[in-house]
Amino acid sequence: MTVENASQAEDGVTLYEGADLITLDRERPIIRNGSIAVRESHIIAVGPTAELARVHGAAASRVNWSGHIVMPGLVDGHSHLFQSLGRTLGDGLSLLPWLEKFMLPLAASVRSEDALAIVRLAALSSLLNGTTSIVDNHYAPVDAETVVALAKEMSGIGVRGVVARGIFGPMVEGGRRMNCDPRLFRHSTAEEISITLDCISAIPAGQLVEIWPMPENIVYVDPELIIGCAEIAEKHDIGWQAHCSESKFEVEIFEQIHGVRPAIWMEKAGVLSERASFAHGIWFDDAEVEALGGTGAHVVHNPVCNQYLASGIIRLGPLLDAGANVALGSDGVAVGGVSIFEAMKSGLLLQRIRELNPLATSAELMLDLATRRGGRLMRRDLGRLTTGSLADFVALDLSSPIHQPTTRLATAVVMAGSPTVKDVVVNGEMVVKSGKSTRVDQDKVVADGLQATRELIKRADLTSLLTDWVLPSFRS
Numbered sequence: 131m132t133v134e135n136a137s138q139a140e141d142g143v144t145l146y147e148g149a150d151l152i153t154l155d156r157e158r159p160i161i162r163n164g165s166i167a168v169r170e171s172h173i174i175a176v177g178p179t180a181e182l183a184r185v186h187g188a189a190a191s192r193v194n195w196s197g198h199i200v201m202p203g204l205v206d207g208h209s210h211l212f213q214s215l216g217r218t219l220g221d222g223l224s225l226l227p228w229l230e231k232f233m234l235p236l237a238a239s240v241r242s243e244d245a246l247a248i249v250r251l252a253a254l255s256s257l258l259n260g261t262t263s264i265v266d267n268h269y270a271p272v273d274a275e276t277v278v279a280l281a282k283e284m285s286g287i288g289v290r291g292v293v294a295r296g297i298f299g300p301m302v303e304g305g306r307r308m309n310c311d312p313r314l315f316r317h318s319t320a321e322e323i324s325i326t327l328d329c330i331s332a333i334p335a336g337q338l339v340e341i342w343p344m345p346e347n348i349v350y351v352d353p354e355l356i357i358g359c360a361e362i363a364e365k366h367d368i369g370w371q372a373h374c375s376e377s378k379f380e381v382e383i384f385e386q387i388h389g390v391r392p393a394i395w396m397e398k399a400g401v402l403s404e405r406a407s408f409a410h411g412i413w414f415d416d417a418e419v420e421a422l423g424g425t426g427a428h429v430v431h432n433p434v435c436n437q438y439l440a441s442g443i444i445r446l447g448p449l450l451d452a453g454a455n456v457a458l459g460s461d462g463v464a465v466g467g468v469s470i471f472e473a474m475k476s477g478l479l480l481q482r483i484r485e486l487n488p489l490a491t492s493a494e495l496m497l498d499l500a501t502r503r504g505g506r507l508m509r510r511d512l513g514r515l516t517t518g519s520l521a522d523f524v525a526l527d528l529s530s531p532i533h534q535p536t537t538r539l540a541t542a543v544v545m546a547g548s549p550t551v552k553d554v555v556v557n558g559e560m561v562v563k564s565g566k567s568t569r570v571d572q573d574k575v576v577a578d579g580l581q582a583t584r585e586l587i588k589r590a591d592l593t594s595l596l597t598d599w600v601l602p603s604f605r606s
C-alpha cells in the first residue's frame with residue numbers, strides 16, 4: 131500500500147483506489163477495479179478507478195489498494211466483549227451449566243478495571259477480524275461509571291458500536307427457575323432505569339459508541355423493566371436488545387409463568403418495534419415470527435455460538451420472509467470466537483443442513499446479513515459502499531495460495547472463513563493498517579488483558595475449569 135500526496139490537494143478527501151469492491155449496493159454489487167472517495171466520516175463517491183481518478187485525482191491522500199478485495203466493515207450485532215476473560219474455559223458445558231458454573235460466577239466477580247482491560251483486547255481482536263461495529267452486551271459490572279468508560283474505551287480503539295448495558299433488575303420467578311446467580315440481581319427496577327438514564331445522558335445518541343438498555347433475558351427480567359427499557363429507547367431515539375428464545379427450556383419456563391410465548395407477550399405489551407433486537411431467536415414459532423416481522427423487529431443470529439452450545443438452528447427464511455431484519459453476531463469469544471467471517475460461513479452451512487437444501491442460503495445473503503442488515507440494526511447508514519454511507523470498510527488480501535483463485539468474490543470471501551484482513555477504515559479513519567492497530571500498543575493491550583484474566587480466574591474460583599485435556603468418552 132502506498133499513500134501519495136497530490137500537488138494540488140482536494141481538501142480532506144482520501145481516495146482508496148484500485149480494489150475489487152463488494153458494495154452490497156443492489157444497483158451494482160460488484161465493481162472490479164473500483165475506488166472509494168471519502169471526506170471526513172462519509173463516502174462521497176464510489177465507482178470505477180479511472181472515473182474517480184478523473185473527478186477526485188487531486189485528493190489530499192491516495193491509498194493504492196490494487197490486488198485487494200474491499201467490502202463494508204462487518205457488524206457484530208451481539209457480543210459480550212468482557213467474556214473474553216473466560217476464553218476457552220466453559221468448553222464442554224451445555225447452556226444451563228455453562229451459565230450456572232461458569233459465566234454467571236465469572237460475571238459476578240469482574241471488577242471495573244478487569245472489564246476495561248479485556249474490552250480493549252476483545253474490541254481490538256474484533257477490529258483485526260474486520261468487524262467495524264459491535265453491539266456489546268456488557269453486564270459485569272454495570273455501574274454508570276464503568277459503562278461510560280467502556281464506551282470511551284471502544285471509541286479509543288477506533289471501533290463503532292453500542293454498549294448495551296446489561297439489566298437484571300430484581301430477582302423474579304423466571305430467574306429462580308433458571309437458577310440464575312442472585313448476585314447479578316442487585317438493583318431494583320427503578321435503580322436500573324435511573325443508572326441507564328445516567329449513562330445515556332453522559333453519552334447521548336449519535337456518538338461513535340452509543341449506550342442502549344439491555345434487559346438481559348425476556349425470561350428472567352421483570353416485565354415492567356422490559357417495558358421501561360423499550361420506553362427509554364423510544365424517548366432517546368436509540369435501540370434496545372434482549373436475549374430471547376435461545377434454548378427450548380427457557381421458552382417453556384416463560385410459557386409456564388406467563389401462559390404465552392415470549393414474542394407474543396411482547397407484542398401484547400407493545401414493546402416490539404424496529405428499535406427492538408433479540409439475540410438468538412431460535413425457537414420462535416410461526417405466530418411469533420409473524421409478530422416480529424410485522425413490527426420490523428430485529429433478530430441477531432449467532433451461528434457459531436448456537437453450535438458451540440448446541441442450542442438449535444434459527445429459522446432464517448421464515449423470519450426474513452415475514453419482514454423481520456436478521457443480522458449476524460458472535461455472542462463473544464467464550465462461545466466460539468468474535469469473527470463475523472466465521473459467522474457468515476457457519477450461518478450459510480447451518481441453514482443448508484437445516485433445510486437439507488443447498489439453495490437455502492447464499493454467500494450474498496450472508497454478506498448482506500453481516501453488513502447492510504447489521505447497519506439497519508445499528509440504526510446507522512452503514513454496511514454498503516455507496517455515496518452518503520458512513521465510511522466503514524475493510525481491505526482483504528486474498529492473494530495467498532491459500533485463497534486463490536477467487537473467481538466469484540462473494541463466495542471466495544464467505545467460504546474463506548478467515549480471510550486476511552489488511553486495512554480497516556472506521557468513520558473515515560484507517561484504524562488498522564497492514565494488520566496492526568494505528569491507535570494502540572497491541573502488545574500492551576494483550577499483556578493487560580492476560581493479567582486481568584489470571585487474577586479473575588483466582589478471584590472467581592474458576593480453577594476447577596482449568597483442565598488441560600479432557601479425554602473423549604468414547605472407546606479408545
Ligand SMILES: [Zn+2]
Pocket residue numbers: 208209210267373409461
Ligand atoms: Zn449473548
